[in-house]
Amino acid sequence: MTALGKLVKTTAFKLTLGYFLMFAVGAVVVLWFVGYNVKKLLDEENAQIIESEIVGLAEQYNTGGLERLVHVVERRAARPGASLYLVTTNAGEKLAGNVATLPPGVLDVPGIVETPYQRNDEVDPHHPALARIIVMPGGFRLLVGRDLDERERLRHVLRRALYTSLGLLAAIGTLGGLFVARRVLVRVDAINATALTIMNGDLGGRLPVSGTGDELDRLAQSLNAMLDRIGELMQGLREVSDNIAHDLRTPLTRLRNRAEEALRGSKSVDELNAALEKVIEESDGLIRVFNALLMIARAEAGDSRSTLAEFDLAEVARDVAELYEPTAEDAGQTILVTAPAHCTAFGSRELIGQALANLIDNALKYGGSTVEVIVSAKPGQVELGVADHGQGIASTDREKAIARFGRLEDSRSRPGFGLGLALCNAVAHLHQGSLQLADNHPGLCVTLNWPVSLAQLAPPHQAAAE
Ligand SMILES: Nc1ncnc2c1ncn2[C@@H]1O[C@H](COP(=O)(O)OP(=O)(O)OP(=O)(O)O)[C@@H](O)[C@H]1O
Numbered sequence: 001m002t003a004l005g006k007l008v009k010t011t012a013f014k015l016t017l018g019y020f021l022m023f024a025v026g027a028v029v030v031l032w033f034v035g036y037n038v039k040k041l042l043d044e045e046n047a048q049i050i051e052s053e054i055v056g057l058a059e060q061y062n063t064g065g066l067e068r069l070v071h072v073v074e075r076r077a078a079r080p081g082a083s084l085y086l087v088t089t090n091a092g093e094k095l096a097g098n099v100a101t102l103p104p105g106v107l108d109v110p111g112i113v114e115t116p117y118q119r120n121d122e123v124d125p126h127h128p129a130l131a132r133i134i135v136m137p138g139g140f141r142l143l144v145g146r147d148l149d150e151r152e153r154l155r156h157v158l159r160r161a162l163y164t165s166l167g168l169l170a171a172i173g174t175l176g177g178l179f180v181a182r183r184v185l186v187r188v189d190a191i192n193a194t195a196l197t198i199m200n201g202d203l204g205g206r207l208p209v210s211g212t213g214d215e216l217d218r219l220a221q222s223l224n225a226m227l228d229r230i231g232e233l234m235q236g237l238r239e240v241s242d243n244i245a246h247d248l249r250t251p252l253t254r255l256r257n258r259a260e261e262a263l264r265g266s267k268s269v270d271e272l273n274a275a276l277e278k279v280i281e282e283s284d285g286l287i288r289v290f291n292a293l294l295m296i297a298r299a300e301a302g303d304s305r306s307t308l309a310e311f312d313l314a315e316v317a318r319d320v321a322e323l324y325e326p327t328a329e330d331a332g333q334t335i336l337v338t339a340p341a342h343c344t345a346f347g348s349r350e351l352i353g354q355a356l357a358n359l360i361d362n363a364l365k366y367g368g369s370t371v372e373v374i375v376s377a378k379p380g381q382v383e384l385g386v387a388d389h390g391q392g393i394a395s396t397d398r399e400k401a402i403a404r405f406g407r408l409e410d411s412r413s414r415p416g417f418g419l420g421l422a423l424c425n426a427v428a429h430l431h432q433g434s435l436q437l438a439d440n441h442p443g444l445c446v447t448l449n450w451p452v453s454l455a456q457l458a459p460p461h462q463a464a465a466e
């Protein structure tokens with residue numbers, strides 16, 4: 001498409017054209033109205049002058065007859081001015097007056113008429129005139145009229161004003177339209193170019209913002225915010241796939257080696273069974289990892305928002321603690337739950353339960369002999385804490401411990417994939433809350449807190465923007 005073609009198709013240009021047409025119609029209407037009223041006024045004025053002249057002439061005729069009338073008409077006709085007079089016989093023969101010729105038949109019809117005429121001593125036959133014709137006794141005709149040249153000149157001036165204003169409007173409108181359209185077009189082109197580079201894979205590209213705060217700026221800002229968000233999600237996705245590729249290679253290789261070892265050499269049925277059990281155990285571990293990853297992804301994407309509801313956090317704490325009771329007892333550990341009889345919380349019962357299970361699991365794995373689960377209601381929010389008296393996590397390692405597949409050196413010997421705290425963190429974010437790791441002197445105290453009421457939970461897009 002040519003540059004002009006593109007320009008003509010822009011909204012700004014079409015708008016300008018629309019405005020021009022509107023103004024043009026306005027100008028035509030206004031000037032027509034002025035012209036019409038001026039004509040009406042002048043015609044009325046002329047008709048009045050003619051009437052009063054006729055009254056005067058009638059008086060003269062009444063007192064002195066035709067002879068006097070001819071005499072008076074001759075006198076008045078000799079004066080310069082716009083007044084026209086003519087007295088003729090029945091046969092049309094001129095007796096007096098300053099009108100030389102008239103179109104044929106004009107004098108035959110009495111009354112007011114607009115007609116062209118020719119003045120005495122003039123060659124131009126095109127003077128317009130407004131005249132009144134009176135038929136007198138004996139068939140004599142008297143014409144009293146006014147030259148309309150002045151009126152025509154005024155109309156001519158108005159017509160010229162109309163054409164000039166239309167021309168100016170067209171010129172200013174077209175130039176203005178082209179200027180505005182070009183300005184908008186340049187920016188839209190810039191936005192288009194950036195969009196193309198982004199589509200070609202440069203996700204770091206951002207739409208230009210001129211800083212004027214106009215619609216195009218606001219549009220570019222919204223799209224840039226959207227691109228930022230998409231970038232974050234892509235980054236998250238890349239990290240997850242990197243993590244998966246990196247961290248699951250070891251267990252998968254282990255699984256493969258076990259199966260290979262079982263197949264190699266002559267093994268008894270018992271040995272083969274034992275090997276198979278190990279393989280199943282490893283596979284279960286992998287399935288758990290995938291489940292945990294899936295849960296984290298869902299929590300981060302906010303998928304479970306629709307299932308958020310009110311539940312009793314104290315009850316959840318007691319239930320989960322009870323589940324871990326047998327394991328703790330076997331290891332000589334104790335789980336103490338400190339919670340009010342009821343504690344109403346809002347959120348996903350399932351995810352909060354899973355997060356608590358992860359925290360208790362960690363405390364039993366890495367903590368000392370006593371694990372405390374504390375539920376408390378604070379103004380506007382609820383708090384779920386798990387504390388132990390183990391070695392704790394140094395403040396510099398806390399970020400790493402929360403990251404996906406983040407495991408600290410000391411715990412490499414223990415089973416686990418480093419996804420427990422990552423899920424707790426994702427659950428905290430889903431609930432618009434936070435996960436805090438603190439020193440329990442000695443040991444670790446992990447606290448998960450989030451708003452208690454529905455109203456305080458922001459809708460997903462707002463949460464994402466924060
Ligand atoms: N209560 C704790 N005391 C000391 N260190 C802890 C405690 N909880 C977690 N950690 C450290 O933080 C790391 C991350 O914990 P996380 O729960 O995310 O993973 P994991 O327990 O290793 O594996 P998974 O929970 O997936 O089975 C752990 O590997 C451990 O080093």
Ligand SMILES: [Mg+2]
Nearest residue numbers: 358362420421
């Ligand atoms: Mg864990």
